[in-house]
Amino acid sequence: MSIQVDKVSRTFQGTLAVDEISFEAKQGEIVGLLGTSGCGKSTILRAISGLDTEYDGTVCIHGKETRGTSRELGVIFQEPRLMPWLTVIDNVCFGLTGTKEENREKAREILRVVGLEDFEQHYPKQLSGGMAQRTAIARALVTAPSTLLLDEPFSALDAFTKLQLQDMVLELWESYKPTMVIVTHDIDEALYLCDRIVILKGQPGELHDNLEITQPKPRKKSDTKLAELKEYILESLDISRTPKQRKEA
Amino acid sequence: MAISQGHHAEKESVFKSVIKVKQKERQGMPAFLKTAGLALLFPILLLALWEGVTRFGLVAGHLLPAPSEIVGTIWAMGVDGSLWGHMGITLYRLLWGFFWGTIVAVVIGSLVAMSRNAETMFDPLIQAFRAIPSLAWVPLFILWLGIGEPSKVTLIALGVFFPVYLNVVGGIHSVDRKLIEVGKAYGLNQFQLVRRIILPASLPSFLTGLRSGLGLGWMFVVAAELLGASQGLGYLLVLGQNTLSPNVILASIVLFAFLGKVTDYALKKLQTRALHWQDNMKN
Numbered sequence: 332m333s334i335q336v337d338k339v340s341r342t343f344q345g346t347l348a349v350d351e352i353s354f355e356a357k358q359g360e361i362v363g364l365l366g367t368s369g370c371g372k373s374t375i376l377r378a379i380s381g382l383d384t385e386y387d388g389t390v391c392i393h394g395k396e397t398r399g400t401s402r403e404l405g406v407i408f409q410e411p412r413l414m415p416w417l418t419v420i421d422n423v424c425f426g427l428t429g430t431k432e433e434n435r436e437k438a439r440e441i442l443r444v445v446g447l448e449d450f451e452q453h454y455p456k457q458l459s460g461g462m463a464q465r466t467a468i469a470r471a472l473v474t475a476p477s478t479l480l481l482d483e484p485f486s487a488l489d490a491f492t493k494l495q496l497q498d499m500v501l502e503l504w505e506s507y508k509p510t511m512v513i514v515t516h517d518i519d520e521a522l523y524l525c526d527r528i529v530i531l532k533g534q535p536g537e538l539h540d541n542l543e544i545t546q547p548k549p550r551k552k553s554d555t556k557l558a559e560l561k562e563y564i565l566e567s568l569d570i571s572r573t574p575k576q577r578k579e580a
Numbered sequence: 581m582a583i584s585q586g587h588h589a590e591k592e593s594v595f596k597s598v599i600k601v602k603q604k605e606r607q608g609m610p611a612f613l614k615t616a617g618l619a620l621l622f623p624i625l626l627l628a629l630w631e632g633v634t635r636f637g638l639v640a641g642h643l644l645p646a647p648s649e650i651v652g653t654i655w656a657m658g659v660d661g662s663l664w665g666h667m668g669i670t671l672y673r674l675l676w677g678f679f680w681g682t683i684v685a686v687v688i689g690s691l692v693a694m695s696r697n698a699e700t701m702f703d704p705l706i707q708a709f710r711a712i713p714s715l716a717w718v719p720l721f722i723l724w725l726g727i728g729e730p731s732k733v734t735l736i737a738l739g740v741f742f743p744v745y746l747n748v749v750g751g752i753h754s755v756d757r758k759l760i761e762v763g764k765a766y767g768l769n770q771f772q773l774v775r776r777i778i779l780p781a782s783l784p785s786f787l788t789g790l791r792s793g794l795g796l797g798w799m800f801v802v803a804a805e806l807l808g809a810s811q812g813l814g815y816l817l818v819l820g821q822n823t824l825s826p827n828v829i830l831a832s833i834v835l836f837a838f839l840g841k842v843t844d845y846a847l848k849k850l851q852t853r854a855l856h857w858q859d860n861m862k863n
């Protein structure tokens with residue numbers, strides 16, 4: 332499903348948090364929302380997901396203006412948000428509607444993918460932060476939603492698990508080409524996964540840039556074109572040292 | 581080669597001595613017996629002292645009977661069968677009042693917690709009623725409902741109502757908004773949200789409310805039975821006072837303590853069983 336975000340602004344108690352953001356995610360596209368923390372990435376994602384309906388502007392999903400949640404959208408939150416009274420496998424089954432046996436079968440399969448097959452009977456209190464987040468990712472992926480919204484899904488994970496799960500997301504995308512919007516503050520992650528990178532900046536957050544990345548996936552991290560893009564993004568976010576300083580260092 | 585063998589032997593002996601220490605620990609008194617002994621030490625000493633001072637006539641026996649005499653009283657009531665009647669009727673009143681108090685508290689509590697309008701309509705009034713000491717209602721209940729069972733059960737239900745109500749409302753209000761959002765993201769409707777998220781998430785608070793409700797229920801059983809009953813543990817209190825038999829009063833108190841403990845233990849078991857998933861200090 333395609334997503335059009337048109338002039339979305341959000342005001343919290345009189346202060347503007349994001350200011351007229353517009354971008355589009357075409358059917359099957361992976362779009363990255365990139366920006367420093369506090370610039371309104373989660374706010375935009377909540378507007379798209381329909382969990383927040385108090386924004387100005389419009390969000391069109393599949394060409395139709397929507398305001399409110401839908402089963403077509405899978406959401407992975409910044410925190411795991413597992414139900415503490417459910418075991419890992421029951422948490423993964425949370426959004427499934429089939430028979431119990433079918434659900435369990437699907438859940439087991441996806442737990443194997445995220446490497447938690449030995450923990451299906453554990454409760455959230457017995458999991459490490461990374462394991463809990465992997466469970467949450469499994470819960471969102473198991474329903475195979477046609478659109479996935481991910482809010483910094485890997486930021487709490489160690490570097491190895493992160494790489495592994497990024498590849499998993501790519502594999503999933505290869506398999507049925509869902510539309511994805513990934514919020515991230517990790518430039519490498521955005522460059523590795525996304526077809527388009529929307530850069531937000533400032534407070535209130537404004538649209539700074541909208542880059543299309545045409546390199547075929549899977550991409551090599553050492554790709555020179557990507558390295559140039561990274562340099563460009565860093566400079567445009569104003570957080571890299573200038574070339575002059577680099578020479579001195 | 582020889583050196584390495586010697587090293588090996590040394591290692592082995594260290595290993596053995598560790599095992600020996602472990603075995604010694606196992607042969608000693610199990611830890612739970614030790615704590616049980618420690619916990620019982622003081623009460624047993626106290627009982628022995630009490631028995632002693634009454635046996636040797638250091639206190640007036642007709643005011644403070646010896647523990648053995650209280651046990652004897654209970655035993656005699658058990659033998660002639662009256663004990664079961666008294667305990668049964670008291671337990672029946674308590675459970676019936678507890679049941680109604682809980683039902684009403686859960687219904688009104690969930691309404692108030694889930695709907696703004698219900699909250700503004702009911703909550704101020706309920707809070708105002710809470711300020712009235714519940715025993716003040718007794719004369720009115722007796723006037724309206726007579727001296728029989730209905731007025732007693734109503735009084736007990738009233739006592740149970742408030743703690744359960746407060747905990748139901750508090751429990752639902754404190755459900756993590758983030759978890760509800762997960763449910764919404766999966767397109768759950770209001771009813772499904774209640775069943776799958778709000779209910780289990782507010783269960784801990786509800787069970788806490790049940791336990792304090794039960795405690796108050798016991799208090800109100802005593803009050804209800806003191807006010808006029810022809811059977812029940814509370815009636816034994818009155819009987820003991822009127823017939824100048826402190827052994828009957830103390831027997832009744834012991835039975836109240838026993839039943840109170842048993843019912844609370846049952847709820848506590850239910851609590852630990854239902855809430856084993858909780859991540860807190862106890863678990």
Ligand SMILES: Nc1ncnc2c1ncn2[C@@H]1O[C@H](COP(=O)(O)OP(=O)(O)O)[C@@H](O)[C@H]1O
Nearest residue numbers: 343344348366367368369370371372373374375
């Ligand atoms: N519920 C809220 N109430 C008040 N302010 C909020 C709320 N949610 C977000 N904000 C504000 O909006 C801005 C953007 O927040 P957020 O979208 O969470 O940033 P990001 O996800 O990019 O780190 C921040 O300044 C934050 O303080």
Ligand SMILES: [Mg+2]
Nearest residue numbers: 372373409482
């Ligand atoms: Mg965020």
